[in-house]
Amino acid sequence: MLRDITIGQHFPGNSLLHRMDPRVKLVLTVAYIVMLFVGSNPAGLAISIVFLTALYLTAKIPLKMVARSVKPILPIILFTAVLNLFFMTGTSEPLLAWWIFKIYREGVYYAIVMAVRIICLIAGTSLLTYTTSPIVLTDAIEQLLKPLARLHLPVHELAMMMTIALRFIPTLIEETDKIMNAQKARGAQLDSGKLSQRVRALIPVLIPLFISAFRRADELAMAMECRCYHGGEGRTRLKQLRLHASDIVLAAAAALVFAAIGMSNLFFERIG
Amino acid sequence: MKEMLKADQITFRYAETGRPAVDGLSLTVRRGEYVAVLGANGCGKSTLAKHFNAILLPETGTVTVEGMSTADEDRLFDIRQKVGMVFQNPDNQIVATVVEEDVAFALENLGVPPDEMRRRVDEAMRMAGVYNYREKAPHKLSGGQKQRVAIAGVVAMRPDCLVLDEATAMLDPIGREKVMRTVHRLNREYGITVVQITHYMEEAAAADRVVVMSEGKIALEGTPTEVFRQVDRLRALRLDVPQAAELCHALTQAGCPMPDGVIDVEGCAAALYRLLTGRDAPDAENAKEVAACPQP
Numbered sequence: 286m287l288r289d290i291t292i293g294q295h296f297p298g299n300s301l302l303h304r305m306d307p308r309v310k311l312v313l314t315v316a317y318i319v320m321l322f323v324g325s326n327p328a329g330l331a332i333s334i335v336f337l338t339a340l341y342l343t344a345k346i347p348l349k350m351v352a353r354s355v356k357p358i359l360p361i362i363l364f365t366a367v368l369n370l371f372f373m374t375g376t377s378e379p380l381l382a383w384w385i386f387k388i389y390r391e392g393v394y395y396a397i398v399m400a401v402r403i404i405c406l407i408a409g410t411s412l413l414t415y416t417t418s419p420i421v422l423t424d425a426i427e428q429l430l431k432p433l434a435r436l437h438l439p440v441h442e443l444a445m446m447m448t449i450a451l452r453f454i455p456t457l458i459e460e461t462d463k464i465m466n467a468q469k470a471r472g473a474q475l476d477s478g479k480l481s482q483r484v485r486a487l488i489p490v491l492i493p494l495f496i497s498a499f500r501r502a503d504e505l506a507m508a509m510e511c512r513c514y515h516g517g518e519g520r521t522r523l524k525q526l527r528l529h530a531s532d533i534v535l536a537a538a539a540a541l542v543f544a545a546i547g548m549s550n551l552f553f554e555r556i557g
Numbered sequence: 558m559k560e561m562l563k564a565d566q567i568t569f570r571y572a573e574t575g576r577p578a579v580d581g582l583s584l585t586v587r588r589g590e591y592v593a594v595l596g597a598n599g600c601g602k603s604t605l606a607k608h609f610n611a612i613l614l615p616e617t618g619t620v621t622v623e624g625m626s627t628a629d630e631d632r633l634f635d636i637r638q639k640v641g642m643v644f645q646n647p648d649n650q651i652v653a654t655v656v657e658e659d660v661a662f663a664l665e666n667l668g669v670p671p672d673e674m675r676r677r678v679d680e681a682m683r684m685a686g687v688y689n690y691r692e693k694a695p696h697k698l699s700g701g702q703k704q705r706v707a708i709a710g711v712v713a714m715r716p717d718c719l720v721l722d723e724a725t726a727m728l729d730p731i732g733r734e735k736v737m738r739t740v741h742r743l744n745r746e747y748g749i750t751v752v753q754i755t756h757y758m759e760e761a762a763a764a765d766r767v768v769v770m771s772e773g774k775i776a777l778e779g780t781p782t783e784v785f786r787q788v789d790r791l792r793a794l795r796l797d798v799p800q801a802a803e804l805c806h807a808l809t810q811a812g813c814p815m816p817d818g819v820i821d822v823e824g825c826a827a828a829l830y831r832l833l834t835g836r837d838a839p840d841a842e843n844a845k846e847v848a849a850c851p852q853p
């Protein structure tokens with residue numbers, strides 16, 4: 286059952302977005318997030334929804350995936366919506382008044398705009414992870430942050446840690462599965478009993494897992510040393526990231542859309 | 558230069574006070590040679606192996622790789638490039654999430670330009686027989702396949718010597734067979750020197766030379782035939798002998814006139830054929846057939 290867990294829900298594919306330079310995708314995603322806040326008004330949000338829908342269709346990712354990625358943070362969306370609904374005071378007459386609660390038109394307006402904004406935020410960032418494998422994303426982050434290495438930020442080390450983590454997650458999941466089965470065979474009750482009992486039953490799973498992880502780390506470090514690993518200095522890469530003409534076209538198109546989102550502020554009042 | 562590796566009177570202790578894990582050991586491995594190292598658990602085989610590419614430095618004595626001392630820090634990467642190491646657990650030596658990127662890992666570290674790297678990675682993957690899985694994730698491969706990916710990752714450095722520390726210990730018989738075939742091919746066709754630590758006597762029997770260690774020292778050394786005929790000596794060192802050698806030894810002790818120095822199944826079958834029929838086994842092919850069918 287643990288084996289089914291996937292990390293960084295990546296949808297392999299061969300669409301224009303899948304083939305796009307991950308650095309460009311990353312920069313555009315960050316820019317998109319910024320624009321969501323800058324152009325936080327009905328027109329701006331409408332443009333971003335259209336833009337995002339077009340991108341999802343290009344990437345051939347089913348739109349119901351958006352629902353799936355929004356689901357875990359639905360409570361947060363509802364919570365902020367409720368807060369806006371009740372605590373926003375307006376100038377006009379309240380639409381609804383009951384006991385100490387008063388709901389104004391502005392409250393409804395804010396609640397809707399904020400909720401849509403969060404959903405766009407999640408859908409936009411999900412699109413990045415759907416179309417980019419975690420390892421390619423790591424490469425892109427390393428490349429983009431490279432200038433910061435001059436400020437003695439451990440950029441290469443962080444990227445290496447990410448890579449190793451991604452490499453070992455399946456291995457460790459498999460191992461956890463094995464240990465859990467071994468403990469169950471000894472009579473451990475891992476999926477029944479009270480919560481406190483279940484938490485306590487996890488200890489004999491976690492301890493062997495930790496010990497094994499440390500042993501693995503030790504051996505891996507030695508194997509890396511044997512293959513002449515000595516940090517990021519003077520390192521070259523097998524896979525070179527290359528900017529293609531299509532990347533530039535897409536980036537330009539995105540820039541135009543972002544400009545439109547920014548302009549929408551001229552016609553509508555910015556919210557939030 | 559004919560000497561690939563040379564350990565001269567080396568001693569190594571893990572703790573200041575403890576007994577040495579390697580104790581005044583000397584060993585020379587010639588270029589192109591295939592050496593198997595045997596020994597009970599904890600006798601210092603891995604410790605010795607780690608001296609060959611400067612992971613450990615000897616307390617006393619010297620280790621040289623093609624004349625370069627492992628204590629020479631300026632030559633550290635030259636040494637590690639010349640002597641590639643493969644360990645027991647394939648999972649714990651694969652760094653990247655894609656096979657070909659893992660094979661490229663050493664070359665990336667050495668700063669090889671991307672074009673040349675691509676060529677060397679492809680070449681290494683073909684040599685180790687993993688080219689067909691080049692775009693797969695390592696955790697989707699079998700143990701034997703993973704171990705060959707690890708070998709490819711080392712071979713990409715174009716080493717002159719491979720040190721395998723129980724590299725087949727965690728594999729199923731089929732995976733082991735394929736890894737062994739790969740290693741033997743690297744030795745024969747590409748002249749790569751091999752030092753193989755193993756618990757499998759059949760693997761040791763296929764080497765040019767067998768070194769048996771005990772308590773940090775070399776207890777026995779010689780060709781597989783010379784070593785495996787000393788059945789009692791090996792038993793005293795808590796080691797097995799290949800099954801064929803064991804059978805011949807038992808027959809000799811029971812009074813059967815078996816020839817001396819038979820260590821493999823084919824040789825044993827031929828000797829038995831001669832013993833039972835009074836004739837020489839017609840040819841090697843036939844001897845294999847005889848070995849395959851139980852005699853009435």
Ligand SMILES: Nc1ncnc2c1ncn2[C@@H]1O[C@H](COP(=O)(O)OP(=O)(O)O)[C@@H](O)[C@H]1O
Nearest residue numbers: 571572578596597598599600601602603604605
């Ligand atoms: N990292 C270590 N720290 C302390 N002692 C060790 C370490 N590794 C091995 N030893 C000890 O050194 C001796 C030789 O170990 P090793 O070379 O691993 O043997 P082998 O590979 O032949 O099984 C053993 O007694 C072992 O307990």
Ligand SMILES: [Mg+2]
Nearest residue numbers: 602603722723
């Ligand atoms: Mg060992």
